Amino acid sequence: MTTIKELGTYAQNTWCPGCGNFGILASIKKALADLEDDGLDLNKVAIVSGIGCHAKIVDYVNVNTFYSIHGRVPPPMTGIKLANPELTVIGHAGDGDAYGEGIEHLIFSAKRNLDMTFIVHNNRVYGLTTGQFTPTSPSGFKGRSTPKGSPEEPLNPIELMLTSGATFVARGYTRNMEHLQFLIKAAINHKGFSFIDVLQPCFTFFNTYDYYNERVYEFIQLNHDVSDRKAAFVKAGEWAYGEGEKIPIGIFYQVKKPTYEEKLLGGRIPVQLTPGNIRPVLEKHI
Amino acid sequence: MENHKHRLNPGGIILYDSKKANAEGLGFDFMEIVKKFEGKPIMRNTAAIGALTGVLNIEWSVLEKVIMDAVEKDVDLNLKIAQHAYNRVENPSKSVPKLDQKPLPLVSGNEAIALGAVKAGLNMYIAYPMTPASAILHYLAAHENELGVVTVHPESEIGVALMALGAAYAGARTMVGTSGGGFALMTEALSLAGQGELPMVIVEAQRPGPSTGVPTYTMQGDLAFVVHAGHGEILRVVLAPGDADEAFYTAGMAMNLAWKFQIPTLVLTDKHLSESIFSFEADLDKVKPEQPFLWNNQGEYKRYIDTQNGISPLAFPGNSSAIIKATSYEHDEYGIATEEPEMIEQMQRKRLRKRKALEDELEKYETVKVYGNPDSKTALLCWGSTKGACIEVAEALDLKVVQPLILEPLPVEALKNALSGVDKIIDVEVNVTGQLAKLISGHGFCIDDMILRFDARPFTVDILLDNVKEVLS
Numbered sequence: 001m002t003t004i005k006e007l008g009t010y011a012q013n014t015w016c017p018g019c020g021n022f023g024i025l026a027s028i029k030k031a032l033a034d035l036e037d038d039g040l041d042l043n044k045v046a047i048v049s050g051i052g053c054h055a056k057i058v059d060y061v062n063v064n065t066f067y068s069i070h071g072r073v074p075p076p077m078t079g080i081k082l083a084n085p086e087l088t089v090i091g092h093a094g095d096g097d098a099y100g101e102g103i104e105h106l107i108f109s110a111k112r113n114l115d116m117t118f119i120v121h122n123n124r125v126y127g128l129t130t131g132q133f134t135p136t137s138p139s140g141f142k143g144r145s146t147p148k149g150s151p152e153e154p155l156n157p158i159e160l161m162l163t164s165g166a167t168f169v170a171r172g173y174t175r176n177m178e179h180l181q182f183l184i185k186a187a188i189n190h191k192g193f194s195f196i197d198v199l200q201p202c203f204t205f206f207n208t209y210d211y212y213n214e215r216v217y218e219f220i221q222l223n224h225d226v227s228d229r230k231a232a233f234v235k236a237g238e239w240a241y242g243e244g245e246k247i248p249i250g251i252f253y254q255v256k257k258p259t260y261e262e263k264l265l266g267g268r269i270p271v272q273l274t275p276g277n278i279r280p281v282l283e284k285h286i
Numbered sequence: 287m288e289n290h291k292h293r294l295n296p297g298g299i300i301l302y303d304s305k306k307a308n309a310e311g312l313g314f315d316f317m318e319i320v321k322k323f324e325g326k327p328i329m330r331n332t333a334a335i336g337a338l339t340g341v342l343n344i345e346w347s348v349l350e351k352v353i354m355d356a357v358e359k360d361v362d363l364n365l366k367i368a369q370h371a372y373n374r375v376e377n378p379s380k381s382v383p384k385l386d387q388k389p390l391p392l393v394s395g396n397e398a399i400a401l402g403a404v405k406a407g408l409n410m411y412i413a414y415p416m417t418p419a420s421a422i423l424h425y426l427a428a429h430e431n432e433l434g435v436v437t438v439h440p441e442s443e444i445g446v447a448l449m450a451l452g453a454a455y456a457g458a459r460t461m462v463g464t465s466g467g468g469f470a471l472m473t474e475a476l477s478l479a480g481q482g483e484l485p486m487v488i489v490e491a492q493r494p495g496p497s498t499g500v501p502t503y504t505m506q507g508d509l510a511f512v513v514h515a516g517h518g519e520i521l522r523v524v525l526a527p528g529d530a531d532e533a534f535y536t537a538g539m540a541m542n543l544a545w546k547f548q549i550p551t552l553v554l555t556d557k558h559l560s561e562s563i564f565s566f567e568a569d570l571d572k573v574k575p576e577q578p579f580l581w582n583n584q585g586e587y588k589r590y591i592d593t594q595n596g597i598s599p600l601a602f603p604g605n606s607s608a609i610i611k612a613t614s615y616e617h618d619e620y621g622i623a624t625e626e627p628e629m630i631e632q633m634q635r636k637r638l639r640k641r642k643a644l645e646d647e648l649e650k651y652e653t654v655k656v657y658g659n660p661d662s663k664t665a666l667l668c669w670g671s672t673k674g675a676c677i678e679v680a681e682a683l684d685l686k687v688v689q690p691l692i693l694e695p696l697p698v699e700a701l702k703n704a705l706s707g708v709d710k711i712i713d714v715e716v717n718v719t720g721q722l723a724k725l726i727s728g729h730g731f732c733i734d735d736m737i738l739r740f741d742a743r744p745f746t747v748d749i750l751l752d753n754v755k756e757v758l759s
Contacts (some may be wrong), residue, residue: 011622045605046456051614057621058611064603066455067623069478072448076442079452079460079604082438083410087456105448108441265451266524268436270409271457271602276434278401278570285391285566 004029019201023174024121025057030088031184032063033155040188045075045088048077050102052094052128053202054121071101074109077116085115085261088188095122095238099135099155110164110193112260117187117194120157124241125206137206138242154241157197158252162232166179169232169253173199173216175209178251182220186251199247206278215239215247227253293748299379301338301349303330305716307628312341314371330555332357336368340375342382354633393550395559395671396421398530399463399489402537402568404433407575408643409458412438412446418557419463419491443468447475451484453611457602459541459575461491465499466508474517476550480520482612483590483598483637485544485578486505489537492556494742503742504557506670509721512552513694521635521641523551524694530564530674532691537752538573541653544567546647547597547640556716559671583607588619592632596639654704657687664710666754667733669693669722672714675745679754680745693722709736712757717746 007029015021028047045063049055051063058065068076071095081089092165098106098120109118125143126132132143133150136157140149157193168190172180175230180198187194201208225231232253239247287300287307294300302444304313314337315328325332332353337595339349349368365508393401393454400422413423427437440446446462453460464472469490479486490512494505512524523543525536530602533555540551581587582583587608591598598619601608611621615634618624623631624633657673665686668676673689680687688704690697705711713723713736738755739745 009622025332041606043606043609044604056623058613062609064610065612066452066482067611067621068448068473069614072444072475075364075448076452077454078440078445079412079449079454079458080456081452082436082449083453083456083458083460083600084604104441105445105729108445145357230349264438265436270436272408273434273436275404275407275575276432278404278433281429281432282391282393282401282566282570285393285397286389 002042003032004033007062007115007124008060009060013060014056016204017055018203019053020123020174020202021053021057021121023180024054024092024119024178024198024200025060027184028057030120030181031188032250033062035185035188040088043167044086044249045090046080047082047090047091048073048093050097051092052097052126053123054092054094057092061138064167071097072105073097074105074118076114077118078109078114081114081116082261082264082270085265085269089116090188091116091118093118093120093229095120095124095125095134095136099157101136105187107164110195112162112169113165113193113257114260115193116193117184118137118196119184119187120195121200122157122195122197123200123202123206124154124208125202127202131205136241138146155241156236158236159233161195162229162236162253166195166253167257168194168251170194170251171199171210171249172196172198173249175213176216176218179218179220179249183251190254192257199249212247215245215286217246219248219250220225224250226251227252290712291749299341301334301341303334311376312337314374316371319367319371319374320575322370323363324362325360325367328366329364331366332367333371334593336371336386337375339368339651340372340378343378344382346372351615368532373666375698375710390565390621392563392569393530394421394563395527395530395533395555396491396561397425398533398564398568399553399555399568400425402534402573403487403536403541404435405570405573406538406541407459408461408541410434410438410450410460411463412440412453412460413414414440414443414446414468416443416465416468418493418560419465419468419489421487421561422463423736441473444475445473447486448478450486451479451482452565454485455603455610457487459545461487461489461541462650463491465493465509466495469508469515473517475640476516477518477520478614479550480516480518480637481616484612485548486550487540487544487553487556488550489553492554494740500742502557503646503691504610504671504716504744505740505742506556506716506721507670507718508668509693509717511555512554513725514660519638521547521549521638521644522694523549523644523692524554525552526554526670526691526693527559528670528689528691529559530566531568532569534566535573536691542576543644543647546576548578549640549644553672553737556671558716562671581605581608589621590617590633591619592636595643596636597643606675614644640725641695648692648695648697651692653692654700655689655691656704657689659684661707662686663708664712665705666712666714667722672705672716672745675747675750676714679750682751683754683758685754690722693725696726696729701726701729701731712737712754714745714750716740730740
């Protein structure tokens with residue numbers, strides 16, 4: 001039994017007061033502690049993060065971690081999972097990471113359906129570099145690189161993941177902590193690529209608390225068929241990361257499909273493989 | 287015909303398709319032979335091989351076996367066409383003497399690299415297709431089960447390199463392969479391997495650049511790039527094999543050194559070496575998986591604990607007595623990010639301190655090779671695939687050949703020994719600027735002459751012989 005306190009480290013937390021990241025940190029710790037109670041071996045957990053405010057989370061959680069570089073969260077996750085499929089691999093990425101610098105890795109992770117969980121800390125602003133627009137900032141966003149307003153329309157990552165083949169697509173909000181913990185646990189328990197876009201206000205550069213508090217609603221109880229892809233797209237279209245009346249949070253889509261590692265490895269565990277004998281192979285060259 | 291006629295040696299024979307070309311020599315209407323057996327036009331190749339085998343006076347049974355082994359469709363038809371063309375040769379004018387030895391395996395440079403890595407414990411090979419490295423991926427993918435290797439073809443070279451680091455973090459001995467353009471995309475991962483002390487083996491198979499350049503030809507233009515690539519100061523090893531046997535040994539070395547020192551290591555090959563076929567004579571038992579420094583599971587684990595030689599013990603996720611924190615940030619011993627000046631300095635020193643232990647380890651290996659007349663006052667200095675032509679020219683002119691097998695860290699002492707007594711060093715490279723010459727001149731070596739070829743072709747013996755004679759006269 002690991003306590004929430006034991007899941008922390010001695011690292012000094014440097015997020016701004018009021019940062020939405022605190023909600024995600026508390027949720028992942030609680031989710032891990034709960035899952036340990038259900039039998040998850042925390043020594044077999046590996047968390048990967050990118051670069052940005054979100055990424056500091058690996059310094060604050062006392063499990064195996066890989067602090068990667070900007071945009072490159074899915075590739076080390078994939079390498080870890082393929083090398084040792086017995087590990088539970090969780091990724092934390094920012095919206096700049098996931099939808100900007102490293103979008104191709106995210107699309108391919110969903111396309112492949114590796115059994116991993118990918119959590120995006122989506123504050124819709126670059127916080128660590130002090131306030132520029134990101135792929136999910138609303139059109140017209142006035143940041144330090146776009147003082148006249150962003151000329152781009154925001155990307156809808158829920159639709160992107162549905163299109164790319166993710167088998168678990170969800171959205172959470174850092175203020176709805178119990179709901180977020182539920183989503184994270186469901187994502188980790190899902191066998192396949194699980195994606196959660198977490199609305200995470202940046203208190204300093206893009207304070208969206210009031211905006212979200214007025215609009216966010218949980219649809220888990222509202223008779224949504226998670227295996228219906230069409231219904232998932234309809235739900236995802238309710239809010240396009242710009243203006244909007246209502247912002248649904250919950251599991252948009254969840255289906256079971258064979259995982260990439262099952263298909264690629266066929267039961268092999270690379271870290272346990274012993275090199276084959278090259279002599280018989282060389283004989284064929286004669 | 288016009289392009290190659292001038293290369294014909296005295297007494298040489300031109301074997302040609304009399305319907306397609308005109309030449310002095312032996313002409314055959316290959317299409318007519320094919321039609322006789324109702325074959326397809328592509329089978330003119332089979333007819334040509336049949337005629338060539340006849341001209342060279344090689345026993346029919348040899349070609350018969352080759353066709354049966356290599357051809358998958360219409361084997362009987364191909365055999366008939368080949369045999370007909372073979373029998374049409376009336377006076378075999380050339381004779382290839384049969385060697386009195388056991389046949390050796392024929393192995394390409396790429397295949398030798400794959401086999402050397404496997405022998406050193408390769409678990410995973412991850413690569414995005416790029417000429418001339420792709421054949422490593424193809425070969426390992428085709429022999430996955432026999433060789434006990436998992437191959438992965440991801441979305442890009444960036445994905446490749448970062449996946450390899452994730453796999454190494456999890457404990458899998460991993461290699462990646464690419465050419466210059468792909469390696470350019472991998473350089474951010476190279477720096478992460480440096481900071482995170484993650485073992486990484488990269489095969490860089492050179493082709494002519496800059497950029498797309500001449501993608502299916504050869505060049506040695508990336509030496510300076512691989513020696514210096516990556517931001518920040520990184521300890522690395524760069525190995526440059528010159529033939530298939532060396533490709534086998536250096537791939538094994540690269541794997542073992544990467545894991546022993548937790549650093550990136552590079553095998554620098556080129557199209558000429560990667561795709562040429564060699565008689566393979568390497569001593570297979572010389573390469574084996576060597577154990578890295580592993581955590582003894584005692585006390586608190588610190589991924590980056592500072593040690594006398596800079597090497598910290600390795601542990602992998604799943605270990606119940608260790609929490610393993612790898613990071614791209616500057617960090618403390620546990621792996622938590624730091625901005626403290628003392629810690630930053632300590633960790634910069636720790637990582638680069640490994641160089642001393644690495645150099646000691648390299649003394650176990652032959653780092654500089656010498657061929658030809660060891661007492662000659664004139665030496666041809668070369669690296670990589672240029673070695674073959676240099677040795678033949680040196681033997682013809684009674685010169686010495688010096689070939690460093692390791693280009694980083696440069697084996698300065700071994701190079702000094704190899705060049706002692708030499709008063710004329712002729713540098714031979716397949717690039718425009720003489721990159722090896724530049725690299726070693728920083729260590730006090732004085733190059734007298736350079737013979738450089740950069741038309742995307744490798745040196746042939748005849749051309750290099752003329753070049754060297756010209757320099758010597």
